[in-house]
Amino acid sequence: xxxxxxxxxxxxxxxxxxxxxxxxxxxxxxxxxxxxxxxxxxxxxxxxxxxxxxxxxxxxxxxxxxxxxxxxxxxxxxxxxxxxxxxxxxxxxxxxxxxxxxxxxxxxxxxxxxxxxxxxxxxxxxxxxxxxxxxxxxxxxxxxxxxxxxxxxxxxxxxxxxxxxxxxxxxxxxxxxxxxxxxxxxxxxxxxxxxxxxxxxxxxxxxxxxxxxxxxxxxxxxxxxxxxxxxxxxxxxxxxxxxxxxxxxxxxxxxxxxxxxxxxxxxxxxxxxxxxxxxxxxxxxxxxxxxxxxxxxxxxxxxxxxxxxxxxxxxxxxxxxxxxxxxxxxxxxxxxxxxxxxxxxxxxxxxxxxxxxxxxxxxxxxx
Amino acid sequence: xxxxxxxxxxxxxxxxxxxxxxxxxxxxxxxxxxxxxxxxxxxxxxxxxxxxxxxxxxxxxxxxxxxxxxxxxxxxxxxxxxxxxxxxxxxxxxxxxxxxxxxxxxxxxxxxxxxxxxxxxxxxxxxxxxxxxxxxxxxxxxxxxxxxxxxxxxxxxxxxxxxxxxxxxxxxxxxxxxxxxxxxxxxxxxxxxxxxxxxxxxxxxxxxxxxxxxxxxxxxxxxxxxxxxxxxxxxxxxxxxxxxxxxxxxxxxxxxxxxxxxxxxxxxxxxxxxxxxxxxxxxxxxxxxxxxxxxxxxxxxxxxxxxxxxxxxxxxxxxxxxxxxxxxxxxxxxxxxxxxxxxxxxxxxxxxxxxxxxxxxxxxxxx
Numbered sequence: 074x075x076x077x078x079x080x081x082x083x084x085x086x087x088x089x090x091x092x093x094x095x096x097x098x099x100x101x102x103x104x105x106x107x108x109x110x111x112x113x114x115x116x117x118x119x120x121x122x123x124x125x126x127x128x129x130x131x132x133x134x135x136x137x138x139x140x141x142x143x144x145x146x147x148x149x150x151x152x153x154x155x156x157x158x159x160x161x162x163x164x165x166x167x168x169x170x171x172x173x174x175x176x177x178x179x180x181x182x183x184x185x186x187x188x189x190x191x192x193x194x195x196x197x198x199x200x201x202x203x204x205x206x207x208x209x210x211x212x213x214x215x216x217x218x219x220x221x222x223x224x225x226x227x228x229x230x231x232x233x234x235x236x237x238x239x240x241x242x243x244x245x246x247x248x249x250x251x252x253x254x255x256x257x258x259x260x261x262x263x264x265x266x267x268x269x270x271x272x273x274x275x276x277x278x279x280x281x282x283x284x285x286x287x288x289x290x291x292x293x294x295x296x297x298x299x300x301x302x303x304x305x306x307x308x309x310x311x312x313x314x315x316x317x318x319x320x321x322x323x324x325x326x327x328x329x330x331x332x333x334x335x336x337x338x339x340x341x342x343x344x345x346x347x348x349x350x351x352x353x354x355x356x357x358x359x360x361x362x363x364x365x366x367x368x369x370x371x372x373x374x375x376x377x378x379x380x381x382x383x384x385x386x387x388x389x390x391x392x393x394x395x396x397x398x399x400x401x402x403x404x405x406x407x408x409x410x411x412x413x414x415x416x417x418x419x420x421x422x423x424x425x426x427x428x429x430x431x432x433x434x435x436x437x438x439x440x
Numbered sequence: 441x442x443x444x445x446x447x448x449x450x451x452x453x454x455x456x457x458x459x460x461x462x463x464x465x466x467x468x469x470x471x472x473x474x475x476x477x478x479x480x481x482x483x484x485x486x487x488x489x490x491x492x493x494x495x496x497x498x499x500x501x502x503x504x505x506x507x508x509x510x511x512x513x514x515x516x517x518x519x520x521x522x523x524x525x526x527x528x529x530x531x532x533x534x535x536x537x538x539x540x541x542x543x544x545x546x547x548x549x550x551x552x553x554x555x556x557x558x559x560x561x562x563x564x565x566x567x568x569x570x571x572x573x574x575x576x577x578x579x580x581x582x583x584x585x586x587x588x589x590x591x592x593x594x595x596x597x598x599x600x601x602x603x604x605x606x607x608x609x610x611x612x613x614x615x616x617x618x619x620x621x622x623x624x625x626x627x628x629x630x631x632x633x634x635x636x637x638x639x640x641x642x643x644x645x646x647x648x649x650x651x652x653x654x655x656x657x658x659x660x661x662x663x664x665x666x667x668x669x670x671x672x673x674x675x676x677x678x679x680x681x682x683x684x685x686x687x688x689x690x691x692x693x694x695x696x697x698x699x700x701x702x703x704x705x706x707x708x709x710x711x712x713x714x715x716x717x718x719x720x721x722x723x724x725x726x727x728x729x730x731x732x733x734x735x736x737x738x739x740x741x742x743x744x745x746x747x748x749x750x751x752x753x754x755x756x757x758x759x760x761x762x763x764x765x766x767x768x769x770x771x772x773x774x775x776x777x778x779x780x781x782x783x784x785x786x787x788x789x790x791x792x793x794x795x796x797x798x799x800x801x802x803x804x805x806x807x
Binding site: 216217219220221222228229231232233288289290291292293294295296297299303306307308339340341342343344345346364367368369 | 583584586587588589595596598599600655656657658659660661662663664666670673674675706707708709710711712713731734735736
């Protein structure tokens with residue numbers, strides 16, 4: 074299509090396969106913005122404090138989210154943890170929980186209860202495979218500790234090569250459990266995309282809105298563009314843009330929208346990792362595609378209505394084996410919305426600064 | 441020496457070959473901390489606002505610094521700019537100015553008046569060579585603009601490869617002006633060290649205290665560890681540590697201590713680049729060397745009294761062809777000082793958070 078000439082586009086409401094809705098006040102603030110972003114169905118991350126590790130916690134969490142915004146379909150996940158047994162997996166399946174998220178210990182927000190050794194969980198993965206549940210991988214290995222002895226034989230792990238260094242584990246999990254549905258979450262490198270493409274049809278990757286725009290220079294010195302995995306090189310970003318338009322179902326949207334109170338982003342010594350994109354999720358992707366066409370990274374004739382509908386909804390829903398029960402459509406209009414400067418709400422004591430605050434983007438109207 | 445067993449060391453007062461003392465209130469705050477760090481002679485950077493581009497400005501700036509702290513010897517520099525002509529170079533030499541600092545346009549704090557094309561300045565460099573002045577290079581090329589078209593034939597420049605990408609320019613300047621004394625400032629990559637080693641005796645490199653400790657993971661999410669050039673990989677940091685102990689005069693201390701008001705580091709959207717190390721300059725290097733020995737990166741038998749005296753003073757003074765006129769000595773005692781949480785001063789409205797604030801380090805006593 075002549076994508077850059079479009080001023081308006083109609084799409085089925087989107088499925089966002091990776092959202093952080095938090096709990097308490099923060100969830101009151103961000104959950105209502107799901108629909109503002111053009112999304113009516115989400116896969117909810119379980120990294121609360123404490124993490125969501127039981128079926129009961131998970132269902133209660135869903136009820137709290139539904140109470141805040143009933144017009145969204147919440148697919149739920151458990152947090153991979155030593156208390157998750159094959160028994161819990163069977164119970165979760167019966168309760169309608171969709172998957173299990175694996176965080177390597179210590180790599181991102183609230184991941185301190187995460188996985189140290191994947192083999193420990195082979196019985197859990199085997200049961201997940203049997204029960205047809207989805208395994209969501211945060212695909213990074215922890216950085217080499219700063220006190221570690223240097224060896225000439227191995228490259229130290231930093232936030233730059235943490236994702237490529239995880240790929241052997243990713244591949245071995247797929248090999249060991251070929252029918253287990255696995256998602257490599259928030260792919261941020263060309264190497265990760267290649268690894269996903271090399272796997273069978275049980276494996277897919279999600280791509281965030283912000284990794285389609287950002288590179289390392291953008292988050293160096295900008296707390297609101299800093300997330301894990303960190304945005305990498307222009308070549309990596311461009312590989313992600315190409316993966317969106319050539320996805321054929323292998324990649325779909327998972328924003329990893331990650332709200333933090335603005336005080337955690339500026340004002341403290343350390344900056345919390347996470348970019349908040351929920352309010353304008355679909356619009357950010359459309360903008361990134363347009364910039365990709367302008368930079369000659371992608372050809373607009375490779376952008377199609379079918380491809381956009383796939384990336385924003387169909388392919389993710391197909392992978393999760395869910396329908397868009399709400400069956401809604403949205404109309405987006407170019408440049409007619411402004412990203413809010415700060416997301417706030419009366420009676421709520423947290424405030425979140427969104428990605429590209431104050432900038433113009435596509436508006437969203439629900440039909 | 442058995443470096444890690446040392447609890448006390450006596451050294452000649454140090455020469456810091458790269459300091460940012462700013463002007464106005466900030467200079468009132470930071471200039472008195474030079475001696476606190478164990479230093480009595482400094483090479484002062486000219487990136488004020490506006491930049492120091494005339495001999496008169498430069499001498500007046502030195503007078504202001506002397507008025508704040510008379511017990512420091514200030515070697516002065518001009519800011520390479522279109523108004524700097526061979527005539528200005530001759531005038532500068534007569535006035536006792538030591539060198540000229542070149543900033544590529546746009547790469548760091550107050551560099552917007554910097555160099556776009558080095559060839560333009562060949563007549564200036566030729567006159568500097570004749571006048572025996574020092575050319576200080578900020579060795580980075582600007583990042584590829586975000587709107588630039590992607591080409592398959594060239595790697596885009598980011599803050600990660602900006603220094604290696606500058607090395608061909610560095611080498612060509614040395615080739616073209618083989619007797620021109622050139623310093624590649626704040627080397628941050630193994631590639632830069634190698635390039636300096638490959639040059640003749642008219643070329644040296646400076647190494648900061650913080651680049652001996654930091655890697656990319658440290659500044660990601662920590663405004664007080666964020667500087668330009670950014671700290672790179674563990675392999676790069678370890679190459680810097682090795683360069684200190686194997687320097688043989690090719691590398692010496694230039695802290696690039698760069699104060700910013702704490703509000704520019706946290707509290708604003710964008711984070712100013714710069715790590716402030718002036719208060720504990722020598723001590724930070726001693727700590728980094730100790731960590732390097734503990735990690736087996738360097739062997740403590742390669743650390744000698746002569747090598748430390750060289751890195752901290754003699755080699756820099758030799759390169760700049762200056763003497764330590766003050767002829768003072770300092771005694772450092774391990775772990776007996778605490779880095780202040782914030783540097784502040786009555787009547788001064790800026791406050792600076794130093795590197796490793798609140799941590800223990802070596803104390804400095806003047807003999």
